[in-house]
Amino acid sequence: MRWRTLAALTLAELLAISPWFAGTVVLPELSRRWGADLNVAAWLTIAVQLGFVLGALASAALNLSDVFPAPRVMLVSALLVAVANSLFAELAAEHLRLGLAARFLTGFFLAGVYPTAMKIMAGWFREGRGTALGILIGGLTVGSASPYLIKALPFATALDLKVVVNTASASTLAGALLVALFVREGPFLAATPRFDIRQVGETFRNRRLLLANLGYWGHMWEVYTMWGWIGVLMMRSHSDPGSGQPSFLRTTQLWAFAAIAAGALGCYVAGRIADRAAASQLRQRANVTIVAMAVSGACCLVAAAVIERGEWFIPVALVWGVSVVADSAQFSAVVSEVSDPRYVGTALTMQVALGFTLTAVSLQFFGWMMDRHHMHAAIALLALGPALGILAMWRLKATARATA
Secondary structure (H helix, E strand, O other), X not given: OHHHHHHHHHHHHHHHOHHHHHHHHOHHHHHHHHOOOHHHHOHHHHHHHHHHHHHHHHHHHHOHHHHOOHHHHHHHHHHHHHHHHHHHHHHOOOOHHHHHHHHHHHHHHHOOOHHHHXXXXXXXXXXXXXXXXXXXHHHXXXXXXXXXXXXXXXXXXXXXXXXXXXXXXXXXXXXXXXHHHHOOOOOXXXXXXXXXXXXXXXXXXXXXXXXXXXHHHHHHHHHHHHHHHHHHHHHHXXXXXXXXXXXXXXXXHHHHHHHHHOHHHHHHHHHHHHOOOOXXXXXXXXXXXXXXXHHHHHHHHXXXXXXXXXXXXXXXXXXXXXXXOOOHHHHHHHHHHHOOHHHHHHHHHHHHHHHHHHHHHHHXXXXXXXXXXXXXXXXXHOOHHXXXXXXXXXXXXXXXXXXX
């Protein structure tokens, strides 16, 4: 029963999360219509990130998933995501500010989909939780990539942004239907502790929690920037004079989808490895994150070197996609293990809120660098996040060894 529920929940998450990058994939068209540079247009993705942060904090403060059944919260949130995303489809082409507001609302309501799905999953799994988390985050990864796949379809022409965005909304409605029909709360359901503002300081006072968060924030500096800009990078990696043809655009979007969706494999493999710890679970999770960040950081540097050689950039991007998100679920697991058991909910809320806030900085910085024609440096500087993350998780592993 639990694996059947996980399958339904993962598919629902995959479908419901698809609007996340629906604005990003139509960024080139909107940039032309708005007469805006890439630095301004990057706010299409940044607005979603900031909306998600505020939505996550509001959900925690109001304790929504405790007051109401979590599947119901996920269902209603998904329906609101579809509405907000459709508003973006109708408004964005002619109204920049209203389009950004719709993207912000999309992110705000997505905060009721992603974290809530993780809580539902935890109600079904004690043993094998690392694998289950990996599968669920893998579904989120493929769902995040899906707008690039939609954009690659023959009917999704370069200027038909409404088709792309509204298809993502339809996908979200399908995910909501799956939640309504097949997702229920599990037997291990535990109430998430209420958000306590006094516990916010523990993020910085608890040394092991701080190290775990530094690792996660290093990971977040890279992952959403890579996801958000991979479509543009795929196009920039080809210098063919005929690169404006629809067939070329569809091909680059298809490779962008593949690069992000490949992360699902990384999530699953990392989860399986983390669940096989023979001694310290914490050390094993730290090792998984260190290896993943070492590979993804190396990919940043190699990608910067080969970005103008499409036949080389594509395989690098696929490896990058596998590694860049492989560690994501393990960071959440580590935070739950090193924080005060009474306030795991608060610790996870702060981890996510600060991490997604950082993505807004990273996305804007990357856009600013790209707009000034510093593409190679912009890609290489993404490696700073994994480098910091590796250092933090190495030190966390040392603390686990010392207390073993």
